[in-house]
Amino acid sequence: MTAVLCVCLAAGLGLVWSWAHARRFSLERRLAPRLRGSGAAPPARSPLARIVAPVADDVVRLAARWGAPTDELERRLARAGSATTVARHRAHSLAAGSAGLAGGLALGLLLGAARGTGPGIALVIAACAAVLGALTPDALLARRAAARAARVRAELPAAAEMLALAVVAGESVPAALDRVAALSPGPLGDELRTALAEIRAGRSVGAALDRLAARVGDGGVTAFCDAIVTALERGTPLAEVLHAQATDVRDRSRQTLLEEGGKREIAMLVPVVLLILPVTVLFALYPGLVALRLGI
Template sequence: MIALLCLCLAAGLGLVWSWAHARRFSLERRLAPRLRGSSTVSVARGPFARMVAPVIADASRLVARLGAPTEELERRLARAGSATAVARHRAQALAGAAAGLAAGLAVGLLLGVARGTGPVVALVVAACGAVLGGLAPDVLLSRRAAARGGRMRHELPAAAEMLALAVVAGESVPAALDRVATLSPGPLGDELRTALAEIRAGRTVASALDRFAARAGEPVVTSFTDALVTAIERGTPLAEVLHAQATDVRDRGRQVLLEEGGKREIAMLVPVVLLILPVTVLFALYPGLIALRLGL
């Protein structure tokens, strides 16, 4: 109970300090709405929202300072194919930390009531819950990015073959990319459609492919786009380059599967060594130990 009262007092003092800090004169804050124009004037909010907004802003800046840089976070969001802005992702991390803190406090209080633990245990559980809640959006984002990258690696060989067939049939590179993007419903097709939109907007094919590789963040895709850009700039036959890239991607996929199989084979030894082998040794030695103990 004392720990809960201390937390409430600290939260109240933080709100008062943030309100006083937000009331300070700032020329940038006064001029920002007029510089942005009349169409983006902020809507009036309630007193509680005005009081909590500085706290959220300060907490977001703290998360930005302690977390990943903005450029790195933008690359991870692009690799995961997420349309979420960096500020919104950090706000989600902040909300997750707050939810984890509340859940940790609830668990700590329940432990205190049921087991009679002290306030230190409640604070430790609350801190662990806040850390886990704050890290949850980043973990989910990394898993989405890894899954999306795996799908792109799986789709790339077939897309390279289709692109080679379209080029051999006499289509230009943008037309071939458009055909492949239409026939690819996965994340690779989405990225190709984005690259085509950039090409239609006036960007060169090489620049659009480079940006496509940067968004994908996969070494296989980067190698494929580099070879395609080099072939376009030097006038190398595209069909041969694309067939070679498709073969290379398949070879890399087989190598990745072999490496994954080797890791799984090693992981399979863990239950054998830690569970099955000790039980087998116990069953083999137990009758002899009993016989020695009984003197038989």
Template sequence: MTTVMWGAVLGGALGAGLLLVVTRLRVLGRAQLSDRVLPYVRDLPQVAPTAAPSRHPAPPLVGAAVAVYGPVLRALADAVERVLGGATSVRRRLERAGLDLTVHDIRVEQVVWGLVGFGVTAAWGLLRTLGGGGNVVGHLLICAVAFTLGVLARDTYLTSQVRARERRILADFPTVAELLALSVAAGESPVGALDRVVRRCRGELSRDLGRVLAEIRTGDPVGVAFDRLAATTGVPVVARFAQGVAVAVERGTPLADVLHAQAADVREAARRELIESAARREVLMMVPVVFLVLPVTVLFAFWPGVVGLSLSAP
């Protein structure tokens, strides 16, 4: 086959793949029948917005890939699970990241990421091979490495999602704790104060508290619900907060003072971390000064003299 024929085959395959992806994305973007009908069914009870916190669904591209190549991707995901293992750790990180996904869904996303890396590397290797450079075995090894890196990159990205969500929780915690303390000090019960704060706040911590409130409304004791939050969260400050609320509710200790103290501790810890971060980056701030500003200053200072010497030299 000539180069023109190879180009036609690759172009046709790429066009067909893009057509399949766009078609599936259009189907996924349509409103479901239940979403269109339920607003007009007045007799059915509507779920409160705070009963179930909003979670982050899977990306549409991954959903389209699963819908088109479901059996193959599931088989590859099972193979990745057997090779990597660590389902308990992945499940724990999914809970901490607030993702409405299972371990199998994450394995499928890892396979998709790996296949994307494999496809990009394979296309590059095919173009080099058609151009007369490189060998097939070397390109296959590079494709395997790219697939492995794609699989590991999704796992690393999950860890970064967990850290980003925990940073947002730490940023929201002082405000939420102060609002809870003010509501309790105003005379509301812990459950009423929690309901008021969850309805007023928007953030990751308020979503976790919304889940706690939903468990309390379904019949769980307040202490048990907050103990479950302390066991599932990955932020030590939130775990201490949940344990303090559970102990205060069970023993009748003043809850407002506990919440004020915990909010002050979190603010002090954030201020101390900011000062430590600034001290660590003080050396990095010197890098542009030493390697960029100082050479330019020296050049401006000495360059006129060098030019004058070259012009006055015989």
């Protein structure tokens, strides 16, 4: 009960502070209606919306100040291939943090009713649950970005070979990219189609490939795009460069698999040392201990 009263008091103080902050004089707020370009009045909002809006604005500004920068978050969303905007992602983080806070308070109250724990334990559980809930969307986004980069890296050697064959056949680089994008249904095809759209809009091939590498954020894709841009700028035979890049990507993938196998081999020692070995030692020593106890 004490924890609920503390939370209600904190919420009330936050509402009072937000109301006072919203009524503070601001030249930007006074001039904004005159600079909109239309005389239409803003839509009327309910009293609850007018009370909650300053709190929501303050929370969003606080999340933008102390959270990830907008540019970095935009890069993460692009690498994950997500159509979600930065504001919506931050809203999801705030909603997840609020849900975690509510769940932590409920768990703390249940522990207090069942075990008699104090309000401090409930507040600590609520704070940890809120932080965990707020960080969950970022963790899921990073996982999606890593999985998408791995898929792009797996599709890159075949795409490089097809691009080399199309260039050897006499097609230009945009036409070859269009052909490879049509034959690539995965995320690499989506990135190539985005680059083609930028090329058709007037951007150069090198700039479009640089933006593609920045969106994917993978070292192999960056090296591949840089090699193509360098070959175009210096007049190097593009087919040879593409074949060499495909070989390098395959070698890099093989090296990555070997490193992953080494990590898995070390991880396999954990159940052996913690589960199988103690049971084996127990089975080996138990008959002797029983014989010593019985005096046989």
